[in-house]
Amino acid sequence: MTDEWRGWREAAQTALYGDEGFYRSPARSPEGPAGHFRTSVHASPLFAGAVARLLTGIARELDTGTVALVDVGAGRGELLTGVLEALDARPDGPDVTPYAVEVAARPPGLDPRIEWCAEPPAGVTGLLFANEWLDNVPVEVAEADADAEGAPRYVEVRTSDGAERPGAPVTGADAAWLERWWPLSTPGERAEIGRPRDAAWAGAVGSLTAGLAVAVDYAHGRGARPPFGTLTGFRGGREVRPVPDGSRDLTAHVALDACAAAVTEARADARTELTDQRAALRRLGVDGDRPPLSLATTDPAAYVTALAAAGEAAELTARGGLGDFGWLLHRVGLPEPG
Numbered sequence: 001m002t003d004e005w006r007g008w009r010e011a012a013q014t015a016l017y018g019d020e021g022f023y024r025s026p027a028r029s030p031e032g033p034a035g036h037f038r039t040s041v042h043a044s045p046l047f048a049g050a051v052a053r054l055l056t057g058i059a060r061e062l063d064t065g066t067v068a069l070v071d072v073g074a075g076r077g078e079l080l081t082g083v084l085e086a087l088d089a090r091p092d093g094p095d096v097t098p099y100a101v102e103v104a105a106r107p108p109g110l111d112p113r114i115e116w117c118a119e120p121p122a123g124v125t126g127l128l129f130a131n132e133w134l135d136n137v138p139v140e141v142a143e144a145d146a147d148a149e150g151a152p153r154y155v156e157v158r159t160s161d162g163a164e165r166p167g168a169p170v171t172g173a174d175a176a177w178l179e180r181w182w183p184l185s186t187p188g189e190r191a192e193i194g195r196p197r198d199a200a201w202a203g204a205v206g207s208l209t210a211g212l213a214v215a216v217d218y219a220h221g222r223g224a225r226p227p228f229g230t231l232t233g234f235r236g237g238r239e240v241r242p243v244p245d246g247s248r249d250l251t252a253h254v255a256l257d258a259c260a261a262a263v264t265e266a267r268a269d270a271r272t273e274l275t276d277q278r279a280a281l282r283r284l285g286v287d288g289d290r291p292p293l294s295l296a297t298t299d300p301a302a303y304v305t306a307l308a309a310a311g312e313a314a315e316l317t318a319r320g321g322l323g324d325f326g327w328l329l330h331r332v333g334l335p336e337p338g
Contacts, residue, residue, distance in 0.1 A: 003160040007167060008231070008244070009196065011157050012138035015244035017103050022246055023136075024104055039132050040216070040277070040322050041079045044312035048082025050284040052093070055083065055127045058212050059094035061334055066095040067126030067211070072204055073133030074100035076107045080114050099124075120207040125333075128204060128213040134259065135217050135251045137197045141231060142170050142178060146187035152178055155190070162243035181258045182225050190229035194255040198262035201328075205263050205270065210333030213263075216277065218253040219326030226253070256326045263330050271331040277316065278323035286313045 016022050040047040059067045071080050080098045087093035098114045099121055100106075106116040115121075120128065141155040145166060152175070154167035170178060174193050178184060182191040205213040220226060233240045235248035242250050260272050281287075317323040 003158065005156045005158055005165065006244075007154050008141040008157050009138045011159060011244035012250045015159075015246045016136060016138065016250055018246070020246050022249055025246070040316055040325070041075075041082065041131060043315055043322065045082050045086075046286050046312050047281075047316060048079055049086045050281055050286050051079065051127075051129060052083045052086035052090075053284050054212070054214075055096065056087075056090075056093055058127050058334075062125060062210060064094070064125070066097065068097045068099060068121070068124035069126055070099045070101060070120050070124060070128040070207070072101045072120060072128065072130035073136065074102040076104075077102075077110045077114055079129070079131060081111055084111055084113065097124075097126075120204050122207050123209050124207065124211075125209050126211045128208055128211065129216075130201075130204065130214065131216045133217070134197045134201060134215055134254045134256075136249070137200050138250070139196055139252065140170075140174060140193045141229060142174070142184065142191050142193055144184040144187050144189045145169075150185045150187050150189075152184045152191070157244055159244055162241050162245075177258070181222060181255055186227075189227050191225065192229050192231060192252045192255075194258050197254060198259050201259040202262040202266045205330050205332065206266065208332050211331075212334070213330045213332065215254075215256065215259065215328040216325055217256065217328075218251070219256040219328075220253050221255075221257050225255075254326070256328045260328055260330075267330075267332060269332050271334075273327075273329045275327050275329070276323065277325040277327055278319070280327040280329075281313075281317055281323075286316055 014021060017024060019025070055067060055069055059065065069080065069083060074080060077100050080100055084096065084098060087096060100114050100116050101118070101120050102116065103118060142152040143155050143166065144150040145153045152170040154170055156165050156167040174195060177193055177195045178191060181194065184191055201215060230253040231242050233242040233248040233250055240248055244250060256274060260274055263270050264272055315322060
């Protein structure tokens with residue numbers, strides 16, 4: 001990659017999704033994203049089981065035996081593989097047409113039922129699920145300028161080492177987005193301008209004719225934005241400096257409230273909910289409760305299995321950890337609850 005100064009959105013787009021980028025080049029990351037960071041999908045098969053139950057519920061609401069499952073930002077297809085395994089074990093599960101939306105090439109040995117595509121398929125009915133996708137949609141970074149009474153300026157970054165410098169003043173639609181969703185005033189404050197994420201999520205939800213769209217991600221809200229932003233990097237399972245050289249993941253938390261508004265403004269039929277993973281998974285039967293101690297006496301093997309599952313569920317729903325992830329849900333084209 002060339003050593004030049006660019007805005008963070010352009011630099012991250014090349015570093016993540018260019019021909020030699022982190023997500024596209026096997027030489028950069030032969031083991032895929034799972035080799036660099038751990039998501040809920042990797043933490044426990046209980047997560048895929050919960051998604052399978054969510055999909056089954058949507059199929060019932062749609063009164064159909066065949067539904068689509070669209071996994072946006074599918075990695076190496078781990079979530080889809082887990083959901084299909086969970087549904088295969090259930091005689092009452094719906095027939096599923098699974099789509100993996102991913103810029104990387106299809107991995108070898110993937111279940112042949114999974115269709116690999118670069119964009120969400122249009123006009124499908126079912127469940128669209130995006131687990132830790134929006135945090136990897138590149139955005140511009142802005143910083144309040146000490147020499148201009150706190151006026152925001154774009155931050156430029158050097159590709160080779162992640163060094164930064166002030167760029168041009170933020171204007172136009174980006175300035176309007178900051179004013180509405182993440183206003184800056186004190187010199188040195190930073191923000192990630194989430195407009196591309198709003199558009200990406202509204203577009204993904206727009207691909208659904210009817211069903212449920214869910215985005216799961218690191219998130220923050222209008223009243224509690226982090227004063228210095230959240231941009232960071234991950235490599236080899238550790239958090240590292242965000243350097244846009246293609247050697248690491250680049251991620252920033254998501255203003256899910258802004259993404260929610262983008263959908264409701266685009267689709268009058270969208271019914272929206274914003275919650276956290278702890279509450280969402282508990283509704284789907286993942287609660288982390290320990291099995292009764294009496295089971296250890298009556299069925300020791302079952303007790304050990306249930307205890308292990310409770311530990312995994314506790315990690316998925318833990319405060320200060322995965323349980324704090326935001327869940328943004330949009331029900332579109334579905335009947336009103338009776």
